[in-house]
Amino acid sequence: MGLRNWIFTVAPDEAILRLDQLVAQHTGLSRREAREALKLGGVQVAQRRVRVASRTAAPGTEVRVAVDDSLGEPPDFELDVVFEDAWLLVLNKPAGLPTQGTQASDRHDLMALLARQRSSQRLILCHRLDQGTSGLLVLAKDPKANLGPSFQERALRKLYLARTTVPVPEGDLSAPIGRLRLAKPARFGCSGDLIDPKPSLTRVRPATSEEVGDLAPGCWSVCELCTGRTHQIRVHLASLGTPILGDGLYGGEPSDQLWLHAWRMELVHPVTEAPLYLEAPPLRFRRP
Numbered sequence: 001m002g003l004r005n006w007i008f009t010v011a012p013d014e015a016i017l018r019l020d021q022l023v024a025q026h027t028g029l030s031r032r033e034a035r036e037a038l039k040l041g042g043v044q045v046a047q048r049r050v051r052v053a054s055r056t057a058a059p060g061t062e063v064r065v066a067v068d069d070s071l072g073e074p075p076d077f078e079l080d081v082v083f084e085d086a087w088l089l090v091l092n093k094p095a096g097l098p099t100q101g102t103q104a105s106d107r108h109d110l111m112a113l114l115a116r117q118r119s120s121q122r123l124i125l126c127h128r129l130d131q132g133t134s135g136l137l138v139l140a141k142d143p144k145a146n147l148g149p150s151f152q153e154r155a156l157r158k159l160y161l162a163r164t165t166v167p168v169p170e171g172d173l174s175a176p177i178g179r180l181r182l183a184k185p186a187r188f189g190c191s192g193d194l195i196d197p198k199p200s201l202t203r204v205r206p207a208t209s210e211e212v213g214d215l216a217p218g219c220w221s222v223c224e225l226c227t228g229r230t231h232q233i234r235v236h237l238a239s240l241g242t243p244i245l246g247d248g249l250y251g252g253e254p255s256d257q258l259w260l261h262a263w264r265m266e267l268v269h270p271v272t273e274a275p276l277y278l279e280a281p282p283l284r285f286r287r288p
Contacts, residue, residue: 003068003104012059019043020053023065033067041106042066049106066103074107079114082136082280087145087271089123092280095134095257099125110137124148130231132246135160135262135280145270156267160223160233161207161215161282163259164242164252168221173202173236177229187249188231190239201226202236215285218245222263233260261285 008026017025023034023043034043034053041049044064045057057063080092091110093099098109106112114123124140126147136158140146147156162168178194180187190197207220219242223233231250237243238250246255261282269276 002070003066005103006065008063010057010059010061010063015056015059017056018053019045019050019055019057022057022063026063027065027067029065029067037065037067037104040071040104040108041101042068042104049101064103068102068104071105071108074105074116075113076116077113079110079117080280082278083276085272087141088147088269089139089141090265090278091137091139093129093134093137093262095132095284098131099128099137102131114139127228129262130234130258130260132258133260133262134282134284136265136278137262138265140270142271147267147270156265158225158262159264160225161211161261161263161285162221162223162233162237163216163218163245163285164221164237165219165245166242167206167219168204168237168240168242170205171203173204173239174200175236175239176200177232177235179230185249188229188235190235198229199227200229200232200236202233204237214287215282216287218259257284259285 006027014022020031020034020038023029023037024031037043038051038053042065043050046061075097082092083090093110100111101109111125121141124143124146126138126140129135129137138147175190176197177188177190177200178197180189181193181195203224203226204221207222211222212220225232234244234247234250243250243252245252245259246257263280263282265278267276
C-alpha cells in the first residue's frame with residue numbers, strides 16, 4: 001500500500017482521548033497500528049513528532065499521521081567512510097536511504113543509523129542528498145567544522161554524475177527554481193506557478209570516456225552544482241526535456257534506481273585549511 005497520510009483537527013469532545021485512540025479513530029488504523037506509528041515518529045502534533053500514546057491534544061490542534069507499509073526493520077549496516085578526521089566525517093551514502101527522517105519514520109534514515117552506531121558523537125549534517133541519490137555526504141563532528149555556510153556560499157566544488165536516455169547539451173542552466181503550487185506529489189520546477197523561485201545554476205557537460213570507465217553504457221553527464229536548491233539537477237535536466245533515468249517524479253524513463261550520484265567534491269578543510277579532494281566511485285552503476 002505504500003505511504004498513507006491523514007490530517008485532522010482535534011474536536012472539543014476529543015480532548016480527553018489518548019493520542020493512540022485519537023489516531024485510530026480518525027485513520028481507521030487499529031490501536032496497535034496507531035501505537036506503532038507513534039513509536040516510529042509518524043505522528044506530528046502541532047508540527048512536532050510525538051511518541052507518547054497516552055498523551056492528549058488540545059481542541060483545535062492539527063494532527064498529521066503518516067504510515068509507510070513498505071518499512072521493515074530500521075537499517076543496520078556498515079556505512080562507507082570516504083574521509084574521516086577529528087573534525088569531519090564524509091560518507092558515500094547509499095541510494096534509497098533517506099538522509100533524515102521521513103513523514104512516517106525518523107528511525108529508518110542515515111542520521112538515525114549514525115546515532116545508533118556512533119552514539120558518543122554529535123554529528124552535524126552539513127547538507128543533504130535526496131533519498132534516491134547516492135554519493136558524498138559531509139558531516140561535522142564539531143560546530144567549528146560545520147560546512148553549512150560554505151555550502152550556502154558555494155565555497156566548494158560539487159560534481160555529480162547523471163545518466164539520461166538522450167544526450168544533455170553542454171552549458172549553464174540558470175533558470176530559477178521554485179516549488180510548483182498545488183502540485184501533487186510535491187515537486188519543483190523552472191516554469192509555471194512557482195512559489196518563491198530562487199536563482200539557480202547548474203553547469204553541465206558530457207562525461208568523458210575516462211570518467212565513464214566501466215559504468216553501464218548510456219548518456220552520461222557531469223553536473224556541477226553551483227547552487228543548492230531542492231532537486232536542482234533533476235529539475236534543470238528535466239526542463240531541457242532530458243530527465244534523469246529512473247526519475248519518475250520529473251518524467252524520467254522507468255528504472256529500478258535513480259541514476260544520479262554525488263561523485264566528487266573539492267573544498268578547503270574548515271579547521272586545518274588543507275585542500276580536500278574527495279571522490280566516491282559510483283559502484284552501483286558499473287556494468288554487471
